[in-house]
Amino acid sequence: MSQIQRILLTGFGAFPGVPENVSGAVVTELARAARELQGVAVRHEVLPVDWRVAPRQVAELIAAERPHVALHFGVSSRAQSIVVETLAKNHCASSADVCGALPTAEWLDKAGAASLRSTFPAGAILRRLEERGLPAELSEDAGAYLCNAVLYASLSACAGSGARSGFIHLPVDLSGSNGGLTLEAAVSGGLEILHACLETDPLAAPGCSRPDHTFS
Numbered sequence: 747m748s749q750i751q752r753i754l755l756t757g758f759g760a761f762p763g764v765p766e767n768v769s770g771a772v773v774t775e776l777a778r779a780a781r782e783l784q785g786v787a788v789r790h791e792v793l794p795v796d797w798r799v800a801p802r803q804v805a806e807l808i809a810a811e812r813p814h815v816a817l818h819f820g821v822s823s824r825a826q827s828i829v830v831e832t833l834a835k836n837h838c839a840s841s842a843d844v845c846g847a848l849p850t851a852e853w854l855d856k857a858g859a860a861s862l863r864s865t866f867p868a869g870a871i872l873r874r875l876e877e878r879g880l881p882a883e884l885s886e887d888a889g890a891y892l893c894n895a896v897l898y899a900s901l902s903a904c905a906g907s908g909a910r911s912g913f914i915h916l917p918v919d920l921s922g923s924n925g926g927l928t929l930e931a932a933v934s935g936g937l938e939i940l941h942a943c944l945e946t947d948p949l950a951a952p953g954c955s956r957p958d959h960t961f962s
Contacts, residue, residue, distance in 0.1 A: 751944055753780060753788045754813035755936075756804065758820050758892065761795035761844045768920045769819040771929060776819075776936040786944070789813070795844040795892050801854065801899035808903040815943045816900050816911040817866070819936070820893035821918045827881035827927065828935045829915035830871050831888040832864045834898035839890035854898050862901040866912035871942045880935045881927065888913055910943045 757773030760766060770792040777790035789811050793800045808816060822829065836858050838849040868884055875882035888894040897913040904911045914936070922928035 749785075751786045751815065752811055752813045753786055753940065754807055754811050754816045755780070755788065755790040756807070756816075756818045756896065757790075757792050758795050758800075759792055759844065761892070762842060764821060764918060767795075767821055768918070768929065768932075769821050769916055772916065772920070772932045772936060773819055775929070775933045776940075779933060779937055780940055783940070783944075793892075793896065797838070797843045797847055797849045797892065797895070800892050801895050804896050804899045805903040808900065808909070812907070813904075813909055815866070815940065816904055816909055817936075817939060817943065818893075818896050818900060818911075818913045820896070820913065820915055822889065822893070822915040823918055825915045825917045827883055827917070828875055828932065829883055829885045830868050830875075830939075831885050831893075831897060831913040831915060832868045833886040834862045834864070834888055834894055834901055834913070835890070836860050836862075836898060837890050838895055841891055843892065854895055855902065858898070858902060862898060862905075864897070864912035865901065865904065866910040866939075866943050868912065871912075871939050874938045874942045875935055878934070878938055880931060880938070882935070885915070888915070914939065 755773045755777050757769035758767045773790050777788050780788045836854050900911045920929040
């Protein structure tokens with residue numbers, strides 16, 4: 747019998763300036779759709795936009811679930827498409843979280859690497875999204891807020907495991923107004939990303955990161 751592929755999906759709750767974070771809704775719907783796939787087990791969580799809680803919660807989820815795929819979603823006011831993040835930086839901005847708290851330092855991990863590369867097959871993901879007619883782009887700037895912090899925490903927690911970890915930024919508005927991305931399209935894109943992660947060898951996909959190990 748083939749090995750069950752464990753998938754961890756996370757989105758975010760509200761934060762200052764974004765009272766309704768659509769990434770939480772996308773992850774909830776994506777988890778429901780992903781559970782229809784054969785050979786997978788799915789866990790999803792909506793994280794609080796909290797400097798002290800969110801990175802720790804992601805690390806704890808990864809330790810508990812040991813996912814083969816850890817896929818995280820958030821929103822950005824700069825995003826006009828599905829943005830495939832390929833790099834997390836060991837830095838955080840002095841920006842208040844949902845509790846009004848600031849980060850306790852300018853780095854995420856004092857002893858950690860300056861940056862960490864995403865380990866999901868970014869090139870294959872981009873091609874798959876474009877083939878489906880979904881607007882998408884690669885990025886090496888996940889910002890310096892909780893999205894970047896969660897990606898850094900995920901990559902740190904997954905190091906050496908062969909897990910495919912990465913982050914997707916979505917537009918703040920998924921109403922489809924003015925021809926923009928819709929919630930339905932974002933969920934469809936999420937499924938395509940999962941298929942790419944489950945089906946593509948990241949070492950063989952041009953334009954993507956190279957993890958230390960592949961799945962056993």
